[in-house]
Amino acid sequence: MTPVSRVLVVSDDAPWQAEALNGLGAAAVRLENPYGLTFVGAAGATAALDIIARDGEVQLVLIDKQLREPGVAQPAAQLANAVSAFRPEISLYVVLFDDDERAMVEDMASHAVDGYFYRDESDFNGWFRILAAELAEKSATPFYDKLRQYVRMAKDSWHTPGHSGGDSLKGSPWVGDFYEFAGESLLRADLSVSVPMLDSLLHPTGVIAEAQALAAKAFGARETYFATNGTSTSNKVIFQTLLAPGDKLLLDRNCHKSVHHGVILSGALPVYLDSSINKQYGIFGPVPKATIFAAIEANPDARVLILTSCTYDGLRYDLGPIIEAAHEKGIKVIVDEAWYGFARFHPAFRPTALESGADYVTQSTHKVLSAFSQASMIHVNDPAFDAHLFRENFNMHASTSPQYSLIASLDVARKQAVMEGYRLLDRTLKLAQELRAKINSSGAFRVLELDDLLPAEVREDGIRLDPTKLTVDFTQSGFTADELQHALFERYNVQVEKSTFSTITLLLTIGTTRSKLSRLYDALLRLAKEKRPPRPLGRMPEIPRFTRLACLPRDAFYEAGERLPLLDDDGRPNAALAGRVCCDQIVPYPPGIPVLVPGQAIDDTILAYLARLQKTQKSIEMHGLAEDGGELYLRVLRQDELNSLPGRALFN
Numbered sequence: 001m002t003p004v005s006r007v008l009v010v011s012d013d014a015p016w017q018a019e020a021l022n023g024l025g026a027a028a029v030r031l032e033n034p035y036g037l038t039f040v041g042a043a044g045a046t047a048a049l050d051i052i053a054r055d056g057e058v059q060l061v062l063i064d065k066q067l068r069e070p071g072v073a074q075p076a077a078q079l080a081n082a083v084s085a086f087r088p089e090i091s092l093y094v095v096l097f098d099d100d101e102r103a104m105v106e107d108m109a110s111h112a113v114d115g116y117f118y119r120d121e122s123d124f125n126g127w128f129r130i131l132a133a134e135l136a137e138k139s140a141t142p143f144y145d146k147l148r149q150y151v152r153m154a155k156d157s158w159h160t161p162g163h164s165g166g167d168s169l170k171g172s173p174w175v176g177d178f179y180e181f182a183g184e185s186l187l188r189a190d191l192s193v194s195v196p197m198l199d200s201l202l203h204p205t206g207v208i209a210e211a212q213a214l215a216a217k218a219f220g221a222r223e224t225y226f227a228t229n230g231t232s233t234s235n236k237v238i239f240q241t242l243l244a245p246g247d248k249l250l251l252d253r254n255c256h257k258s259v260h261h262g263v264i265l266s267g268a269l270p271v272y273l274d275s276s277i278n279k280q281y282g283i284f285g286p287v288p289k290a291t292i293f294a295a296i297e298a299n300p301d302a303r304v305l306i307l308t309s310c311t312y313d314g315l316r317y318d319l320g321p322i323i324e325a326a327h328e329k330g331i332k333v334i335v336d337e338a339w340y341g342f343a344r345f346h347p348a349f350r351p352t353a354l355e356s357g358a359d360y361v362t363q364s365t366h367k368v369l370s371a372f373s374q375a376s377m378i379h380v381n382d383p384a385f386d387a388h389l390f391r392e393n394f395n396m397h398a399s400t401s402p403q404y405s406l407i408a409s410l411d412v413a414r415k416q417a418v419m420e421g422y423r424l425l426d427r428t429l430k431l432a433q434e435l436r437a438k439i440n441s442s443g444a445f446r447v448l449e450l451d452d453l454l455p456a457e458v459r460e461d462g463i464r465l466d467p468t469k470l471t472v473d474f475t476q477s478g479f480t481a482d483e484l485q486h487a488l489f490e491r492y493n494v495q496v497e498k499s500t501f502s503t504i505t506l507l508l509t510i511g512t513t514r515s516k517l518s519r520l521y522d523a524l525l526r527l528a529k530e531k532r533p534p535r536p537l538g539r540m541p542e543i544p545r546f547t548r549l550a551c552l553p554r555d556a557f558y559e560a561g562e563r564l565p566l567l568d569d570d571g572r573p574n575a576a577l578a579g580r581v582c583c584d585q586i587v588p589y590p591p592g593i594p595v596l597v598p599g600q601a602i603d604d605t606i607l608a609y610l611a612r613l614q615k616t617q618k619s620i621e622m623h624g625l626a627e628d629g630g631e632l633y634l635r636v637l638r639q640d641e642l643n644s645l646p647g648r649a650l651f652n
């Protein structure tokens with residue numbers, strides 16, 4: 001299928017514009033045109049911006065430097081900047097009379113402009129070739145192409161993996177079905193570092209390096225690294241690069257568990273920032289701006305601040321002022337954009353964390369774009385980036401046998417985001433709006449808006465909602481969370497993203513289709529029509545506030561400790577645990593927020609909370625507690641271990 005690549009020629013000089021459109025159109029017929037270049041005119045900046053907003057197939061813009069606009073000194077440069085701010089993935093060329101004009105444009109919009117043409121040359125065949133070459137470069141998938149090429153070459157494999165391109169499975173009466181299920185291409189493409197032409201993820205100098213460079217350009221980073229172990233590993237790699245044992249780190253306590261694991265691995269000294277909580281819906285919001293600013297002021301010696309934006313529920317920070325405040329104190333900022341990797345490609349979601357000045361950004365490309373599960377990206381904009389140190393840490397965590405299809409999927413996901421991300425995201429936004437309206441008309445279900453989601457303490461913080469993540473309040477439906485999820489799954493073949501005691505979360509992506517949407521709506525409508533009487537819903541008890549650290553998390557984690565039962569013989573919280581120091585990270589899942597981290601002092605409130613969860617919320621997984629004979633145990637430091645910890649004095 002040939003794509004369509006629209007080229008917008010912006011000029012108010014009608015005769016010249018007609019000549020250019022004719023000349024370029026004729027070249028498109030005469031020459032090879034694999035990208036489907038077609039040419040349309042716009043008479044001025046306003047018309048151009050309007051077309052760019054409406055037409056996701058515009059890939060290139062040619063701006064006539066002679067463009068006039070009342071009251072604007074340099075309309076061409078201003079338009080170039082406006083286009084680049086709106087859709088940075090669009091390539092821009094300026095058509096000049098002479099080199100003086102070029103200097104003027106370069107002064108005002110050099111970052112936005114990809115190249116120049118000169119009117120007096122009017123070599124439309126030549127221009128066409130240059131524009132086609134620009135598209136070829138942007139849409140290239142160097143790693144994926146090489147992988148396909150290698151598979152087609154049908155080389156005999158005398159190397160790993162052991163299934164040898166699927167030959168060990170093929171035709172087997174026992175496992176031949178897996179060959180059919182996985183498919184020949186996926187198995188033939190499962191290769192290893194023994195094939196030099198496919199480059200090495202751990203030391204990229206060839207097609208992987210090229211693919212990463214294209215990703216860096218697309219996402220607006222200085223450097224981009226492909227990770228095949230998810231954002232979980234990506235966060236740990238950055239932590240180990242930036243934080244030495246004892247280095248101070250500011251973090252949202254509500255961060256993903258990989259961040260907490262990174263604290264243990266790096267030996268950092270964490271300062272936890274309590275996130276806001278929406279008690280009505282049991283949803284954790286962002287950390288209040290005032291809390292972040294106060295923490296930055298109080299800890300100018302911190303090396304790193306990490307925040308999650310957007311959150312799982314789609315809440316995103318007003319990052320600019322926060323990053324600025326951190327940078328003023330020399331604090332590096334990492335933003336976990338696991339749920340926001342598409343944001344660069346539609347203005348409704350921007351600014352991205354990188355655009356807001358973040359030094360490091362991690363993205364689960366697999367969560368929200370077309371990459372395979374586990375395929376993530378690390379973007380770097382830190383001016384003081386130590387590439388060698390980063391590489392050492394990256395290689396410490398990465399497998400020496402990465403899955404090549406994951407790398408190819410990152411290459412393809414980036415290409416898709418650049419070439420058609422705007423169009424697909426625009427459609428997703430429209431579908432989200434439509435679904436919102438439909439759900440709200442059901443009578444029993446309601447999509448929560450930003451105002452519903454925001455806890456009071458962050459109302460003035462400039463927080464915004466990603467409209468593709470829908471949190472649906474079902475409290476009026478008469479269903480419990482389990483019943484609703486069960487009914488949707490068993491009766492209507494719908495699997496939702498997650499739930500709380502009063503909400504379900506629906507994730508729309510560029511893969512959401514209209515028919516999927518109508519099936520979901522139909523299901524909710526039928527469930528609403530059951531008109532079950534609303535009933536009181538069990539709530540998750542409120543997560544206790546952080547107590548204090550008695551030592552570095554890493555020190556507590558690496559001690560042997562002793563295991564004490566969570567409950568005493570009478571089923572009450574075990575009083576012997578109060579005042580002790582926890583060795584493990586205790587995370588009830590959902591919601592997945594640590595109630596205790598290694599090194600944290602345990603108090604009565606925490607014990608009561610854990611005991612209550614164990615008794616009343618049987619479906620919750622309690623990560624970090626040891627189980628023996630049906631009883632749960634907490635690993636805590638012995639007093640002698642605590643006394644002999646090297647950094648103990650810091651915490652008294």
Ligand SMILES: Cc1ncc(COP(=O)(O)O)c(C=O)c1O
Nearest residue numbers: 230231232256308336338364376
């Ligand atoms: C905020 C956040 N960060 C990081 C991760 C880990 O991402 P991955 O699944 O790519 O390892 C998740 C996963 O759910 C997450 O929610």
